[in-house]
Amino acid sequence: MPSLTRAEATERAATITVESYTIDLDLTVGATEFVSTSTIEFRATPGAATFVEVAPVTLLRVRLNDVDLDPATLDDKRIPLTGLAGRNTLTVEARMAYSNSGQGLHRFVDPADGETYLYAMSFLDDAPSIFGCFDQPDLKAPVRLRVTAPPQWTVAANGQPVGPPVDGRWEFAPTQPLATYFVTLIAGPYHAVHAEHDGVPLALYCRRSMAAHLDADAEEIFTVTRQCLDRFHELFEVRYPFGGYGQAFLPEFNAGAMENPGLVTFRDDYIFRSVVTDSQRETRATTIAHEMAHMWFGDLVTMRWWDDLWLNESFAEYLGVRVTAEATRFTDAWTTFGIVRKAWGYAADQRPSTHPVAPEEVADAAQALLNFDGISYAKGASVLRQLVAWLGDEPFLAGLRAHFAAHRFGNATLADLLDALAKASGRDLSGWAATWLQQPQVNTIQAEVIVDEAGRYREVAVVQTAPDSHPVLRPHRIGLGLFDAGATGDQPVVRRRRLEVDLDPDTDGGRTLVPALVGEPAADLLLPNDGDFTYAKVRFDPGSAAALPALLPGLTDPLARAVSWSAVLDAVRDAQHPVAGLVALIEQALPAETVVVVVEDVQRLSLALIDRYAHPVDRPALQARLAAACARLLATAPSGGSVQLAAARGAITASADVDWLRGLLARRHVPAGLVVDAELRWLLLYRLAVLGGVESVEIDDEAGRDRSAAGEQWAARCRAAVPDPAGKERAWQAIVGDASLSNRIVEAYAQGFWQPEQAELTAPYVDRYVADMPAAARLRSAWVADRVAQVAFPQYAVSEATRQLLAGLLAHDDLTPGLRRAVVDAVDDLDRALVARRAYGPTEGTR
Structure with missing residues (x-):
């Protein structure tokens, strides 16, 4: 199906207004297909023409205003509609295919017990593989869903069920207006746990084979859900508007989660079957809060087109971390954000594929998929945190509340939100938006200090720089932390003082003096961006850099430690350390x-x-x-x-x-x-497989003991990691040529294939990547193909020869956008590794 362009979406939105969808799905017709009937009521400019999208195996019937259209008019997943009336009824009936890609209507057979589970993933442009629709974010409409399923199954969807099912026939109440990419359902013998909070029905769903694990964690998940609901109600002063709040944990799910109103869907890795760390529980809590933030940012008010993706993801990322830290037991969520998520953003923002947080235009939906990255999530959230520090919390929240009131159940743009924030704060945000939202790349900040003979600061300045490719300096509000060690080496390193410093990009070429520190005793460690409030790379002054190894073990503030570790890791990546x-x-x-x-x-x-x-x-x-x-x-x-x-x-x-x-x-x-336990055993087996310390029969035996989806994936990863030529060839064929394998199994093979200990064995596959990946990228859906292209990249073949081979691949003009971006970015990482090796050379590892 051709990717919908922004121009096409704009024209269609000017032509039609969708009033409702009625979707009827029959899931009882076989193991490979289902029947979908969608009836769409819409208004149109009389006499106008447009098109509707559907991606069927067989198009059975198309009827527009009591006139049957010729199914043969279906062209590349689009049906032309001409001679429209002022009010129209369109019915599209088709046989559709179940998928194994995590998109569309995904079908999964649980290896634990042989039960079949379905779930719908309509994002980003996969709704037409489930039902005929006008598939763009600004044509929102209420959805009424009806589902026929085996009588023993449970079905859940965006809307609440209307009474109990009769002979496997489920009906759901009409929803509030939804964008088509939010429409979802689950169907199968799902295990369910129900609760209620503040008038909102709550539900959790998972496969039966994972029921005991969900039951063990249900109270924790419900507690986080309740706490986050209460905090969002308090912050936004708008109650959750979509009825019930279901959360379904699903197998082979591509994303971390998806914000479908009424039924949020998560990958079922978030149901823990083994012992996990508190950071994994925190990540689950933050993901729950992130998806809940979408109920307002994305669902209640939806972006008009994908160029305003940041209105969804940046806000959900910021608010998810903020609400987790404020409302749940995971009070250090900003530390995790600082060392994990911002590192993702910094890396993405320095690659050739960098883009603005809010790009001027996203030409089509396929390009939009590429922008679901560390920039739209982590950088955007960091920028919002900086905005809150600048505006103040109350003006920021007042602007959000006005935004919700003005665009409730509708669509909005960057300009709409900036207008609401400007009115609430009394500040002109155009300059802020121009530098922070509409310019890519990242600044670096570093302290420059002069210390007098008495050990006091004679001068302190914070210098902001930008890369030559994007010479944009920005306003930053940062913390400048002064940390001192005790008199003896075993005493803690504590913060003596934190100053708030505004970095003015127009002052002295980005050099901001800090006169408040003149005459103060020099700190043992001077930490720029203490508190991690801005989005910028940090470098230490020479004295602080030299002292860091002795001071870091005793530094009492965990966020300060995270900022310090991030600075060192980033300096290594930049070949500066x-x-x-x-x-x-x-x-x-x-x-x-x-x-x-x-x-x-x-x-x-x-x-x-x-x-x-x-x-x-x-x-x-x-x-x-x-x-x-x-x-x-x-x-x-x-x-x-x-x-x-x-x-x-x-x-x-x-x-x-x-x-x-x-x-x-x-x-x-x-x-x-x-x-x-099971997960630690698999990690041990995987490492032993890499080292050649395990036989294939041991992997098979472990898979036999762990007859779960996770076990299947671990077994594939281990088999790909074994240093055996025949095994590597089988794994490679699975990666590039086996369309029957599900998304997660293919990814597992790719994760295990390349190992730094096996450079000689896998050397021929560098050429194979170049030769095979273009066809492999067209074999699968864009989401899966792009992920496989990234994970299957020969990341440990760090050489000029590899660089030249990949340059030849990039010279092809027929690469998919996702493969091209994956290779361009991976080559940039390869170049960084080559620079580092040249800078420091061998024998750096000796003492």
Whole structure:
């Protein structure tokens, strides 16, 4: 189906107004297809023409105003509609295909018990693969759904059921006006848990095989849901407007979650079947809050077109973290945002594919899909946090409330929101929007200090810079933190003072003096962006950089530690600090870390940098030092706690000690409190597979014990990781050529394929990626194909030869947009790794 263009959407919205959808789905006709009948009531300019989208296996009937149209007019998933009346009724009946891609109406057979489960994912432009519709965000209308399903099944949807089902026939009440990409349902023998809060019916759904795990966590999920509902009601002064609030946890779901009004859908990885860390529980809570924020930003008020995606995702990201920190037990959510989400945003914003938070125009829906990235989410949320710091919270919230009142159940644009915020705050936001929302890339801020003979500041300045490619300086409101160590080395490092500093982009070329610090005793550590209120990369002054290894272990503020770690990790990525220096900092500071998300992300990001940025001769030694630091933390972490589990995972992932790994797998010498459950067993098997320390039969045996969807995916990942030529060939064929495999299984094969320890074995597949990926990208839906192109990229083949091969691939003019972007961005990462290796060379890993 051709991607709907902005021009086409604008023309159609000027021609028609949709008044209602009635959708009837028959899910009893077989294992590969279902029957869909949609009846659309709409008004139109008399005599005008337009088109309706539908993506059928067989188009059975099209009837417009009591006249049957020829099904043969269907062309590339569009049916032309001509000679429209002022009021029109259109009926589209078709046989549609179930999918295995996580999009459309996805069909899944649970390996645990053989039961079949369905769910609908209409986002971004997949609604026409479920029902005929006018598929664009600004043609909202109420939806009435009817579903025929096997009598033993449960069906849930956006609307509330109208009475109990009769012989498998379900009817749902009409919804409030919805964009087509919000329409969803689930159908199958789902397990359900029900509750109520403040007049809102609540429900949770999962597969029967996961019922015990959902039941164990249901109260925690309901508690977070209640707390977030209350806080959003308080902030917005607008009650949740869509009736019931269901949350369904689904298999093989592509996204983290989807904000369908009345029935939010999540990947069922959020139902924990093994021991998890508190940061994983926090991530689940933040995701619940994020999707709930969408009920106002995205659902109640919907963007007019995809160029205003930030009105959805940036706001949901900001509000999700804020409300999690304010209303739930996860009060350190901003620390997680700072070290995890902002790192994603910084990386995306420095790549060739960077784009403004609010681009001037998104030409079509396919381009819109590419913008669901760290810029639209993390950067946009960071920009909003900076805006709140500048405007003040009350004017900001007053503007949001006015925005909801003006566009309730309708559509809005960037200009609409800025107008509401400007009126509420009395400030002109045009300049702010021009620099923060409509210009890409990221600034760097660094303190410059002069200290006199008495150890006092003679001058302090904060210097803001921008890359040559995007020389835009911005207004920043930052915290400048002064931290001091105690008289002895074992005392905590505490904040003496935090100043609020406004960085004026027009002053002295981005250099802002801080006269308030003149004459003050110099701090042991001067931290720009203390509090993490702005979106900018941080670099330390030379004195603070030299002191950081000794000070970081004792730094008492977890967010300050997160900002410091992020600065060092980013400097390594920019080839301004050696990987060996990062590892030395890890050896000194990581064993003292108490915040689990810092432990997890420092381990994850550091290992990625070691594997790609370190010279190959140094990589084993650096990885061993990382593993040893994780082991020291594992030995001292509180028994049974999140830090212990995170340290164990880090030690396993970095270890090259087959005997130690096999001992843990056999439950020998397991630290007290550490549970070697299904997920940890798979992690051990996966690492052993990479190292050639496990036989295929052991993977098969583990898969036989763990007959779950997660077990299937882990087994595929392990099989792809085994250093066996025949196994690698089978895995590669699954990645590039097997359309029968589901989205998550293909991704699992791709995740396991490339390993830094197997460079020689996988070297021929660099050419294979170039040769095979263009066809593979057209084999699957864009969402799945783009993800596979990213994950299956030969990320550890860091060489000029790889660079030249990929340049040849990019010279092709027939690449899909998603594949082109994946390769362009991955080549940029490859270039960074090459620069780092040239800058620091071999032997950096030796002591």
